Amino acid sequence: MEAGRGETEAELNQTGTIVQFDNVGLRYGTGAETLSDLSFSLRQGGFYFLTGPSGAGKTSLLRLLYLAQRPSRGLIRLFGEDIVTMPRKRLPGFRRRIGVVFQDFRLVQHLSAFDNVALPLRVAGVEESDLQGPVSEMLAWVGLGHRASARPATLSGGEQQRVAIARAVIARPELLVADEPTGNVDPDMAKRLLHLFDSLNKLGTTIVVATHDLHLISSIAGYEMLRLDRGQLLDPTGALRHPPKRAEA
Amino acid sequence: MKGGVRKFGAADRRLLPEGRLAGPMPWVIAIMMFLTVLAAAAGLGLGGAAASLGADIGDRVTIQVLEPNPDRREAEAARALETLGRTPEVVSARRLGQEEMARLLEPWLGSGGVEADLPIPAMIDAQLIPGARADAVRPRLAAVAPSARVDDNGEWLAPLGRLISALKWLAIGLVLLMVGATAATVVLAARAALDTHRGTIEVLHLMGATDVQVARLFQRRIALDALFGAIIGFIGAALALFLVGQRISALGSDLIGSASLPVLTWAALALLPLLGVLLAMFVARATILRALGRML
Numbered sequence: 001m002e003a004g005r006g007e008t009e010a011e012l013n014q015t016g017t018i019v020q021f022d023n024v025g026l027r028y029g030t031g032a033e034t035l036s037d038l039s040f041s042l043r044q045g046g047f048y049f050l051t052g053p054s055g056a057g058k059t060s061l062l063r064l065l066y067l068a069q070r071p072s073r074g075l076i077r078l079f080g081e082d083i084v085t086m087p088r089k090r091l092p093g094f095r096r097r098i099g100v101v102f103q104d105f106r107l108v109q110h111l112s113a114f115d116n117v118a119l120p121l122r123v124a125g126v127e128e129s130d131l132q133g134p135v136s137e138m139l140a141w142v143g144l145g146h147r148a149s150a151r152p153a154t155l156s157g158g159e160q161q162r163v164a165i166a167r168a169v170i171a172r173p174e175l176l177v178a179d180e181p182t183g184n185v186d187p188d189m190a191k192r193l194l195h196l197f198d199s200l201n202k203l204g205t206t207i208v209v210a211t212h213d214l215h216l217i218s219s220i221a222g223y224e225m226l227r228l229d230r231g232q233l234l235d236p237t238g239a240l241r242h243p244p245k246r247a248e249a
Numbered sequence: 250m251k252g253g254v255r256k257f258g259a260a261d262r263r264l265l266p267e268g269r270l271a272g273p274m275p276w277v278i279a280i281m282m283f284l285t286v287l288a289a290a291a292g293l294g295l296g297g298a299a300a301s302l303g304a305d306i307g308d309r310v311t312i313q314v315l316e317p318n319p320d321r322r323e324a325e326a327a328r329a330l331e332t333l334g335r336t337p338e339v340v341s342a343r344r345l346g347q348e349e350m351a352r353l354l355e356p357w358l359g360s361g362g363v364e365a366d367l368p369i370p371a372m373i374d375a376q377l378i379p380g381a382r383a384d385a386v387r388p389r390l391a392a393v394a395p396s397a398r399v400d401d402n403g404e405w406l407a408p409l410g411r412l413i414s415a416l417k418w419l420a421i422g423l424v425l426l427m428v429g430a431t432a433a434t435v436v437l438a439a440r441a442a443l444d445t446h447r448g449t450i451e452v453l454h455l456m457g458a459t460d461v462q463v464a465r466l467f468q469r470r471i472a473l474d475a476l477f478g479a480i481i482g483f484i485g486a487a488l489a490l491f492l493v494g495q496r497i498s499a500l501g502s503d504l505i506g507s508a509s510l511p512v513l514t515w516a517a518l519a520l521l522p523l524l525g526v527l528l529a530m531f532v533a534r535a536t537i538l539r540a541l542g543r544m545l
Contacts, residue, residue, distance in 0.1 A: 066455060067455070067545070068451075068455055068545065069545065070545060088542075088545065089459075089460075091545070092454075092457045092458060092459045093457065094457075095454070095455055095456065095457035096456070096457030097457075100455055106451075106452050108264065108448075108449050108452060111264070119264075119452070119453075119456055120456045120457070123453065123456045123457050123462070124457065
């Protein structure tokens with residue numbers, strides 16, 4: 001954890017809210033709003049699926065969550081702090097607390113699978129001697145222990161996706177954001193990866209997974225659903241805006 | 250994990266692909282360095298030549314006693330020498346001996362051409378105090394040696410000095426232009442490198458890499474490319490200067506020979522590649538940080 005986060009951490013612990021959107025809108029250029037009037041909260045330690053038809057704005061919402069984009073309007077609080085007006089020099093510290101599985105993987109093509117997975121740890125300044133074990137273990141866990149030195153171009157789509165997931169979770173993020181994380185893997189591996197997410201969730205990581213796979217959704221107990229349609233959140237009960245306190249396990 | 254902003258370690262330098270980072274930049278820098286070293290050498294050499302001319306003959310006057318009658322010429326020369334010895338603006342004065350005169354006139358009259366009956370003027374070489382001109386001695390000499398003609402070396406050297414000074418400033422201007430062109434090359438190369446590796450940079454940013462961390466990666470690689478180019482350019486220029494120096498030595502001209510490069514000048518020139526690399530690093534860092542600042 002970073003220094004200087006005392007008050008916001010206290011606020012976060014008090015409310016149990018890790019993400020809060022208030023009337024958030026997002027517009028690219030001068031076009032129509034891609035996201036409109038989004039207001040919801042995500043509980044710390046929650047497991048959320050984000051669903052909706054293609055073009056509903058799922059990826060745009062995830063981009064707001066992993067700080068690749070600032071909204072055109074509205075308020076976003078992340079880890080208890082307003083990230084809309086936050087100076088850009090403070091963003092890296094927040095990004096290190098978020099793991100991201102990109103829909104297009106975004107693996108660094110000239111790096112091996114090992115180096116891709118090690119990337120978040122190296123960015124965070126972990127010594128080489130301290131990252132060999134965890135990275136090898138993580139690669140073995142996603143079934144790629146034998147392909148550690150392979151470049152992404154030589155990996156299949158499913159293998160690349162597993163490297164991307166290993167990279168997203170290696171630094172034990174507080175918030176994991178995944179865009180269609182099981183789209184290119186077989187059902188068995190999809191279950192295995194989801195089990196990994198579930199294990200992380202049980203350790204306290206808040207998980208947000210955008211997916212079309214209803215079968216995948218049904219395999220997780222205690223999840224919550226965010227439904228997007230044409231840039232708006234379908235939340236007829238208001239439960240997302242005012243989430244109930246999580247029952248103690 | 251450590252706190253604060255971290256440097257990427259040796260393993261992380263692989264984050265940018267191996268090999269040339271910015272296409273032809275090292276070769277452009279090699280050409281720039283070649284021309285910069287030549288221009289700087291010209292500037293320093295001409296500066297040295299100008300200083301040497303000023304120190305050696307700029308403050309000297311040559312007095313010719315033109316009296317055709319040998320006896321009266323000798324008498325006027327002796328009075329002129331005595332008067333010069335009493336003149337405060339004169340540091341020293343000496344009369345050129347017969348052998349020295351013969352050697353000076355040999356190119357025109359041939360060996361043994363200085364015959365006794367040839368009316369050769371008596372010549373006196375006088376060193377003035379710095380800044381003093383021939384006018385300080387002319388009236389005094391006119392009174393004691395009416396046939397004496399005073400030639401101020403500074404007067405006939407002045408146009409040459411102005412030419413050398415103009416060439417020196419031209420060389421300085423060229424060096425400054427090369428510095429500007431090198432900086433512009435690095436800016437373009439850094440921007441091109443950023444565009445080429447934009448995908449990697451975005452991933453690094455989204456993982457929490459700071460601008461400084463990313464900039465260091467590019468800065469180091471651009472510095473290595475610049476070092477390669479600077480060394481090649483310097484070696485080429487040094488070889489060219491060495492060959493030109495040999496040709497100048499072969500001329501045997503005192504005037505042109507005074508434009509040679511002493512060891513200290515070579516040491517100053519050897520600093521140019523280092524300064525070039527520092528310039529490239531500074532410009533690359535500033536360019537990259539500025540570009541990254543426009544990203545979220």
